[in-house]
Amino acid sequence: MTGTLYGVGVGPGDPELLTLKAARILRMAGAIAYFAKRGQAGNARTIVDGLLGNAEQLRLEYPFTVEVKVSDPDYHPRMAAFYDEAAGQVAARLDAGADVAVLCEGDPLFYGSYMYLHDRLAGRYRTEVVPGITAMSGCWSRLGRPMTRGDDVLAVVPGTLEAARLAERLALADAAVVMKAGRHLPKIRAALAAAGRLDEAVFVERGTMAEERILPLAEAGDSGAYFSLVLVPTRRRTV
């Protein structure tokens, strides 16, 4: 009998933010698979350091990091070939009867890297996705400010949107999260100022990790780390 594919959310960084279910699956899986960049341990793999059993560890190493740009016509075909090959390695373990847990930072189906394997394998093997604490939830919990109440609308927007569209979406929302903020802070600041929300915006870098930084966006400088986002909590007050 073939094994089960598990997409396992390992949360935003603090190893204690794994779920009981994720921890159980990591203990019982026959193989643990994870993506990593050349020369690095892999963030998802690092989070679960103290939680693994005797599973085979399957490191799926990206074929390049910054040498090939996203704008290069070779980028997407080469990444697709890499994901095909990675899916083949996971499938070989599933065919051999092993349950395979694919580690994914945050939540697997919410901007997660696990989806490249899910797309290729979920139709062919029994599959279960274990949700994880998202980066945004880890960050607003550390901030300790209510994000959404009652009938609030929340917008989750990428920092890569151009400023006018970013401002448009922020103006329509009661609360907002700007993802992938690190390289786009001046633009995000301009969009939040245009939407009248700059004073309420908070920058969180490496939330829930040892190196965490939390400060008003206005004081955050022009560039942050890869693991960073901007939170705009609701204005609504409680009864």
Next chain:
Amino acid sequence: MTGTLYGVGVGPGDPELLTLKAARILRMAGAIAYFAKRGQAGNARTIVDGLLGNAEQLRLEYPFTVEVKVSDPDYHPRMAAFYDEAAGQVAARLDAGADVAVLCEGDPLFYGSYMYLHDRLAGRYRTEVVPGITAMSGCWSRLGRPMTRGDDVLAVVPGTLEAARLAERLALADAAVVMKAGRHLPKIRAALAAAGRLDEAVFVERGTMAEERILPLAEAGDSGAYFSLVLVPTRRRTV
């Protein structure tokens, strides 16, 4: 020394979806507090049934359920007085030196009932919020379809919005979650049809619980349970 206030997310329903940190805090807390309706066990309390230590259990019972309508001028003052009184009960334990864990379904700062106590106590006592798996994340994991990829925009909107505004927000988003859907299904269907997304919408009722139902929104009838939402996953494909 006064105790610490913990806002503890207990997830969407499946007790295995608590985090390791939440489980540790429930074991060590001096008191566990939770909201419940008259005659009911309390949903958050039920989720943690097998996970409690010897803590004092502090049941905070709502003064009314449906007898007083939200539109009644007495509703908000009476609820505010109830939350003041509940905060006083929690404060008494903190003053006596006990750590108090307030249980909250899903994630405490994301539409959570814990915020009524946080607003009243977080400035006065050491406070820590433990994030939980949100209902939406529990539901899309059970559905097993990627929700957001790459640079997608996600909109989280309440089913209480009127249809035209709902359609406007849905039209701007790559992926969407409609919260509090149960009583508003015909309106939500109309808004999704107007936004051209009805065929992609999925209704999830009591996600991750034993009575879970997952079906296309078009087939979901006109009314669902309190614990229900609508998911509109991204159209974007993988490489």
